[in-house]
Amino acid sequence: MAEIVADVPQRATTRSRLRGVTALLGTVPFFAYVTIFLVIPTLVVVIGAFAGSGGVTLENVKALGSSYILEAFGRSIALSLLSALIGAVLGALLAYALVTAKPDGILRRVVTAAAGVLAQFGGVTLAFAFLATIGLSGFLTVWLRDTFDVDIFSGGVWLFELPGLTLVYTYFQIPLMVIVFLPALDGIRPQWREATESLGGTTWQYWTRVAGPLLAPAFLGSFLLLFANSFSAYATAAALVSQGSPLIPLQIRGALTSEVLLGQQNVGKAMALGMVVVVSVVMALYTLLQKRTSKWLG
Amino acid sequence: MAGVIARRARRQRAFRWTVLIVLGVFFVLPFIAMIEFSTRDSTTWPALFNWPELSERYPALAEGITASLLQAALTALLMLVLLVPTAVWVRLRLPRLRRLIEFLCLLPLTIPAIVLVVGLAPVYAWVTYFLGGSSLTLVFAYTILVLPYAYRAIDAGLSAIDVKTLAEAARSLGASWATVMWRVVLPNIRSAVLSAAFLSVALVLGEFTIASLLNRTNLQVAINFLGKSSATMSVAVSLTALLLAFVLLLLLSLLGGRRRSGSTVDTVATAAPVATKEPAA
Numbered sequence: 001m002a003e004i005v006a007d008v009p010q011r012a013t014t015r016s017r018l019r020g021v022t023a024l025l026g027t028v029p030f031f032a033y034v035t036i037f038l039v040i041p042t043l044v045v046v047i048g049a050f051a052g053s054g055g056v057t058l059e060n061v062k063a064l065g066s067s068y069i070l071e072a073f074g075r076s077i078a079l080s081l082l083s084a085l086i087g088a089v090l091g092a093l094l095a096y097a098l099v100t101a102k103p104d105g106i107l108r109r110v111v112t113a114a115a116g117v118l119a120q121f122g123g124v125t126l127a128f129a130f131l132a133t134i135g136l137s138g139f140l141t142v143w144l145r146d147t148f149d150v151d152i153f154s155g156g157v158w159l160f161e162l163p164g165l166t167l168v169y170t171y172f173q174i175p176l177m178v179i180v181f182l183p184a185l186d187g188i189r190p191q192w193r194e195a196t197e198s199l200g201g202t203t204w205q206y207w208t209r210v211a212g213p214l215l216a217p218a219f220l221g222s223f224l225l226l227f228a229n230s231f232s233a234y235a236t237a238a239a240l241v242s243q244g245s246p247l248i249p250l251q252i253r254g255a256l257t258s259e260v261l262l263g264q265q266n267v268g269k270a271m272a273l274g275m276v277v278v279v280s281v282v283m284a285l286y287t288l289l290q291k292r293t294s295k296w297l298g
Numbered sequence: 299m300a301g302v303i304a305r306r307a308r309r310q311r312a313f314r315w316t317v318l319i320v321l322g323v324f325f326v327l328p329f330i331a332m333i334e335f336s337t338r339d340s341t342t343w344p345a346l347f348n349w350p351e352l353s354e355r356y357p358a359l360a361e362g363i364t365a366s367l368l369q370a371a372l373t374a375l376l377m378l379v380l381l382v383p384t385a386v387w388v389r390l391r392l393p394r395l396r397r398l399i400e401f402l403c404l405l406p407l408t409i410p411a412i413v414l415v416v417g418l419a420p421v422y423a424w425v426t427y428f429l430g431g432s433s434l435t436l437v438f439a440y441t442i443l444v445l446p447y448a449y450r451a452i453d454a455g456l457s458a459i460d461v462k463t464l465a466e467a468a469r470s471l472g473a474s475w476a477t478v479m480w481r482v483v484l485p486n487i488r489s490a491v492l493s494a495a496f497l498s499v500a501l502v503l504g505e506f507t508i509a510s511l512l513n514r515t516n517l518q519v520a521i522n523f524l525g526k527s528s529a530t531m532s533v534a535v536s537l538t539a540l541l542l543a544f545v546l547l548l549l550l551s552l553l554g555g556r557r558r559s560g561s562t563v564d565t566v567a568t569a570a571p572v573a574t575k576e577p578a579a
Contacts, residue, residue, distance in 0.1 A: 020392075023387075023391040023392055024392065026383070026384070026387040026391070026392075027384055027387060027388065027392065027395065027399075029380065029384070030380055030381070030384040030399070033380055033441075034402050034442070034445075036421065037418070037421065037438050037439060037441070037442045038402065038405060038406065038442050038445075039402075040417070040421055041414055041416075041417025041418045041421055042405075042409065042417055043417070044416070044417040044419075044420055044421070045413060045416050045417045048416075048417075090321065093317050094317055094318075094321055096317075097313060097314040097317040097318060100310040100311075100313070100314055101314060107318075111318075113548060114325075116547065117543075117544050117547045117548060118325065120500065120501075120504070120543070120547060121540070121543075122504070123504050123505075123506045123507075123518055124506050124518045124521050124522045124525075124536070125504065125518070125521065125536040125539055125540050128332075128521065128525060128532055128533050128536040129328040129329070129331070129332055129533075129536065129537075129540075130328060131525075131529070131533070132328065132331045132332045132334075132335035132336070132533045133327055133328045133331035133332075138331060138335065139327075139330065139331035139334045139335055140327065140331060171324075171325070171328070174321065174325075231410075232410030232411070232412070232413075233410075234410070234411060234412040234506075234507045235506035235507050235518070238506070238507075238510070238522075239506070239522050239525070249410070249412040252412050252413075252416060253412070253511065256415065256416065256419065256511055257511070268416055269416055272412070272413040272416040272417075273413075275410055275412070275413050276408065276409060276410075276413055279408055279409075279410060280408055283407075283408050
């Protein structure tokens with residue numbers, strides 16, 4: 001009797017395990033597909049970064065220390081920091097302007113919808129939009145020259161360099177900031193301001209002692225997201241910059257397309273790995289700050 | 299007190315309009331410039347909407363447009379075929395795998411497209427070997443690219459309905475799994491499927507990185523190529539492509555808005571185009 005009792009659950013588990021296996025079969029197409037087109041490419045980058053002609057090597061990673069790659073990383077990070085900072089500040093101001101408007105008003109709905117669309121705007125079309133605006137024969141350039149006799153490029157053509165790229169990147173950073181920062185601002189309750197005032201606090205004290213500290217993690221988190229966003233952008237820069245490879249994504253393009261230098265391919269993989277590391281660290285910090293934010297402004 | 303509040307409201311209104319006007323000019327200016335720039339040559343716009351003339355004068359552009367439209371349609375289709383049955387199946391039978399599926403689907407967000415290309419290059423050497431170098435093969439990579447957005451949309455749609463009860467009810471009435479999928483689950487997540495498809499189409503129409511580095515063509519590659527010879531035409535095409543993407547995404551957010559106000563369940567809100575990275579890049 002005891003034997004049978006012991007036997008039944010075991011048989012049941014075997015059967016459910018069998019059912020589990022057949023159930024797993026249903027996910028085979030998905031996993032196969034993702035393995036081929038996502039997991040293998042990721043592994044190619046990770047393994048390739050440490051692979052040389054004669055097996056495992058640190059040469060590729062060491063090559064990251066060479067001056068031209070370090071400079072490209074530096075410029076990429078500077079561009080991302082600057083465009084994320086400008087985007088975060090202006091986007092936060094715009095988001096605050098929306099919060100002070102009627103919550104279900106037409107203004108807020110239109111601007112958030114537009115921000116959702118503009119945050120996606122990037123790549124070649126964005127580059128051409130700016131070429132048409134402030135390119136050498138662009139609308140604004142020509143208009144300013146003809147009407148006010150002002151040459152915006154009198155100090156050299158800055159559109160294809162860091163200042164120009166920062167300006168162009170700001171165009172998709174501000175809307176992105178509005179989208180990610182608006183929920184945090186919505187979490188600020190009017191009662192907190194009233195409480196500050198009834199305790200005799202001034203507007204300055206409210207912003208520096210109450211709202212500021214509450215919003216700081218959300219602001220910082222959004223800033224990091226914006227940083228990752230512009231750090232991984234490629235198409236806009238590729239369409240604007242045709243001379244040289246000032247940024248790390250453009251260096252990777254160079255390593256991919258140049259077949260001249262043998263072994264350069266794997267340096268490209270090391271640079272790609274470097275990018276993934278930067279983005280992962282930033283995104284991990286972002287998730288951490290997101291948790292901190294949801295404590296108060298959930 | 300009332301005076302303070304009125305003064306603050308006035309100040310806030312002034313602040314609001316200053317910010318909106320300054321940033322509004324910044325955001326609208328490129329569009330005005332594109333219209334002005336593309337009308338400098340009066341033959342540009344008529345040529346763009348005259349397909350035979352376009353394909354004769356700008357064969358690369360016509361090829362790019364066709365390629366992009368086909369890629370967008372096929373990517374949306376492949377994404378749905380791959381994702382919807384898997385997501386439903388995992389919810390019904392393998393709830394423990396959900397975290398893994400979610401992780402894999404969101405993984406492309408932390409891998410920039412330019413990095414993905416580096417890893418895809420050897421994979422595509424095999425794709426070219428088996429299927430040839432057609433631009434349509436890019437659909438495989440694009441399906442991965444749209445995975446995070448599509449997954450979020452479809453997962454939100456599935457969370458809003460009780461898949462398990464629906465499936466059990468249908469099964470107990472003698473429906474096959476195919477019937478459950480096609481006639482029970484799918485109609486219930488229609489708007490989620492629609493927004494996933496819209497997002498995929500919008501992302502594919504703006505894709506440049508992978509196409510250009512894998513030496514294939516699409517709309518963006520063609521625009522970039524055209525920019526070197528005919529700037530007016532490339533700006534006109536850019537503007538058209540942009541407006542098309544705008545209409546798609548605005549439709550999507552309207553769809554989301556209607557759902558939000560109409561029903562108690564907020565399915566499309568999470569699927570709204572909240573990018574965590576620049577997908578068009």
